[in-house]
Amino acid sequence: LLSLICCSDSKIYRIRLVLENKLAIHHSSEVQTTFIQSENLIPFSSHPHPLKSILLNEVDGYLGYCKICCQRIEGVSDDGYGCKECRFYIHKSCAVFPYELQHPSHPKHLLLLQLHSWEKCANCNSDQFDFKYKCPHCHEFYLCPECAFLPLTKKAENHDHPLTLMQKLLPFKCYGCKDEGNGMFYFCSTCSFTVHSKCTSLPLIVRLPTIQNAIHSHPLTLMLALTISLTCDACGNKTKGMFYFCAICSFVAHLDCALSPS
Numbered sequence: 346l347l348s349l350i351c352c353s354d355s356k357i358y359r360i361r362l363v364l365e366n367k368l369a370i371h372h373s374s375e376v377q378t379t380f381i382q383s384e385n386l387i388p389f390s391s392h393p394h395p396l397k398s399i400l401l402n403e404v405d406g407y408l409g410y411c412k413i414c415c416q417r418i419e420g421v422s423d424d425g426y427g428c429k430e431c432r433f434y435i436h437k438s439c440a441v442f443p444y445e446l447q448h449p450s451h452p453k454h455l456l457l458l459q460l461h462s463w464e465k466c467a468n469c470n471s472d473q474f475d476f477k478y479k480c481p482h483c484h485e486f487y488l489c490p491e492c493a494f495l496p497l498t499k500k501a502e503n504h505d506h507p508l509t510l511m512q513k514l515l516p517f518k519c520y521g522c523k524d525e526g527n528g529m530f531y532f533c534s535t536c537s538f539t540v541h542s543k544c545t546s547l548p549l550i551v552r553l554p555t556i557q558n559a560i561h562s563h564p565l566t567l568m569l570a571l572t573i574s575l576t577c578d579a580c581g582n583k584t585k586g587m588f589y590f591c592a593i594c595s596f597v598a599h600l601d602c603a604l605s606p607s
């Protein structure tokens with residue numbers, strides 16, 4: 346939806362509002378110091394030159410990366426907005442990001458799209474995005490554009506169930522990479538696991554809630570990704586995240602150990 350330009354009055358107004366704000370941000374003194382301090386190679390002149398809609402394939406030389414989405418700008422295929430003097434370019438599709446954003450991860454205040462180089466996203470920790478959604482009231486709350494618009498549901502490869510986004514910043518255990526996370530995550534309500542957004546492309550194998558296996562005489566029950574670590578009774582190593590458990594004799598086994606024939 347974000348990349349569509351709707352012709353209704355409100356949308357046009359909104360896009361114009363965004364551009365005017367970016368224009369103001371782009372040529373504010375804050376930006377000047379950021380550019381001058383961080384990158385002497387970028388020529389920056391202090392006189393105002395508005396971001397114009399330009400055909401990027403008419404721009405000579407290297408276009409660099411879009412200041413909003415951080416993806417390479419391929420001049421041949423993309424239109425965009427930019428300032429040739431500053432080599433400051435953004436995709437046309439990225440210009441429709443709303444200026445104001447009410448996001449469930451920060452329900453108290455409205456977030457505003459602003460230029461903040463080097464500040465880390467509260468969700469993914471990345472600082473590669475120049476534009477971020479910033480809370481004007483809270484000292485250091487930023488969301489990168491990617492995290493601000495994660496899809497609410499996602500179909501992971503190799504997983505039978507749809508994943509749902511938790512739009513809150515919470516500590517969790519990732520089922521994919523097994524690391525601990527702190528931020529938004531996807532979860533499968535059928536399998537009761539949580540996973541990083543970036544790890545939804547990993548194979549997320551469906552685990553049966555109860556298994557009967559040769560490794561143990563009683564049926565084993567799948568336990569949720571607790572933050573405590575137990576010792577696997579099959580291999581002797583520590584568990585991380587989910588494990589199989591026998592309630593009768595407190596037998597603990599890694600997912601793989603419970604399923605391996607031994």
Ligand SMILES: [Zn+2]
Pocket residue numbers: 411412413414415416435436438439
């Ligand atoms: Zn872009």
Ligand SMILES: [Zn+2]
Pocket residue numbers: 394428430431433
């Ligand atoms: Zn400029």
Ligand SMILES: [Zn+2]
Pocket residue numbers: 466467468469470471488489490491492493
């Ligand atoms: Zn982010």
Ligand SMILES: [Zn+2]
Pocket residue numbers: 451453454480481482483486
């Ligand atoms: Zn706030």
Ligand SMILES: [Zn+2]
Pocket residue numbers: 519520521522523524540541543544
């Ligand atoms: Zn992960």
Ligand SMILES: [Zn+2]
Pocket residue numbers: 504505506533534535536537551
């Ligand atoms: Zn599932």
Ligand SMILES: [Zn+2]
Pocket residue numbers: 577578579580581582598599602
């Ligand atoms: Zn084990």
Ligand SMILES: [Zn+2]
Pocket residue numbers: 561562563591592593594595596
């Ligand atoms: Zn048992």
